Amino acid sequence: MKKLKFTKMHGLGNNYVYVNMFKETIPEADLPSLAVAVSNPYTGIGSDGMILICPSEKAPVKMRVFNNDGSEAKNCGNGLRCVAKYAYENGIVKEEEFQIETLGGLVRAKLVMDADHQVTQVTINMGNPILDPEQVPVKGFSNKDSVINEPVSFKGRDLNMTAVSMGNPHAVFFVDNIEETPLHSLGPVIEKDSMFPDWVNAEFVEMISDQEMHFRVWERGSGITQACGTGACAAAVAAILNKKAEKNTDITVHLAGGDLIINWQDNGDVLMTGPAEVICTGEYHMK
Numbered sequence: 339m340k341k342l343k344f345t346k347m348h349g350l351g352n353n354y355v356y357v358n359m360f361k362e363t364i365p366e367a368d369l370p371s372l373a374v375a376v377s378n379p380y381t382g383i384g385s386d387g388m389i390l391i392c393p394s395e396k397a398p399v400k401m402r403v404f405n406n407d408g409s410e411a412k413n414c415g416n417g418l419r420c421v422a423k424y425a426y427e428n429g430i431v432k433e434e435e436f437q438i439e440t441l442g443g444l445v446r447a448k449l450v451m452d453a454d455h456q457v458t459q460v461t462i463n464m465g466n467p468i469l470d471p472e473q474v475p476v477k478g479f480s481n482k483d484s485v486i487n488e489p490v491s492f493k494g495r496d497l498n499m500t501a502v503s504m505g506n507p508h509a510v511f512f513v514d515n516i517e518e519t520p521l522h523s524l525g526p527v528i529e530k531d532s533m534f535p536d537w538v539n540a541e542f543v544e545m546i547s548d549q550e551m552h553f554r555v556w557e558r559g560s561g562i563t564q565a566c567g568t569g570a571c572a573a574a575v576a577a578i579l580n581k582k583a584e585k586n587t588d589i590t591v592h593l594a595g596g597d598l599i600i601n602w603q604d605n606g607d608v609l610m611t612g613p614a615e616v617i618c619t620g621e622y623h624m625k
Contacts, residue, residue: 415567442505525556
């Protein structure tokens with residue numbers, strides 16, 4: 339029986355099992371089933387999925403994300419902050435600012451540390467949001483340059499949708515009261531609707547002011563989670579596109595697990611700042 343060393347980390351409650359692939363070896367074919375196994379809270383470790391910290395030919399480190407259903411995601415904002423913290427504190431990188439490769443492209447991490455050189459906050463430059471419907475991707479809007487506040491209906495519920503990709507697809511819906519968000523009923527329906535060929539993350543947002551919002555998410559492949567970093571970025575972008583907020587301004591996003599600060603800069607880059615924390619380390623007995 340192989341023993342797999344792991345570190346469980348979370349960003350605002352969005353928790354994953356992290357595996358250092360600079361030291362561990364796992365057959366590619368086993369990765370989806372292993373992600374399902376370790377994510378199980380009853381017979382595994384319990385998590386929103388599994389993240390591999392891998393060597394890269396394009397950057398000092400590469401992140402691969404597997405959801406708790408075994409599917410592989412292109413990006414994960416909370417995961418990126420945890421990968422950045424792990425890579426620095428475990429000597430994979432020496433710099434306090436460096437790039438991370440994802441399936442959605444390269445991003446840049448900048449670390450904030452305490453007096454003991456422990457990483458407390460991480461700012462990730464997520465790059466430019468993608469608004470082209472074909473690249474998000476979302477079907478039915480090929481005649482448009484972007485999908486902003488478009489009327490849609492799911493299970494008879496009329497909503498207005500703004501579609502954004504942050505390296506992974508997001509559908510953002512603004513609501514009057516976050517406590518009445520139909521997350522449980524509509525989340526799984528929206529996620530796999532036929533208009534989203536790669537499925538989608540569904541975010542519901544209540545604006546408090548032009549610099550503050552409440553946020554809840556149904557994540558593609560994982561369901562309801564405490565936080566979604568790329569989703570928070572998409573929500574801030576959507577708020578600005580819908581003239582509910584302004585560029586080059588810090589927007590506080592209140593997620594179920596805590597707060598993120600998002601800033602869509604005039605040059606197009608989206609900056610995400612938030613914490614990353616270690617929960618535990620251990621060995622998983624692979625079958």
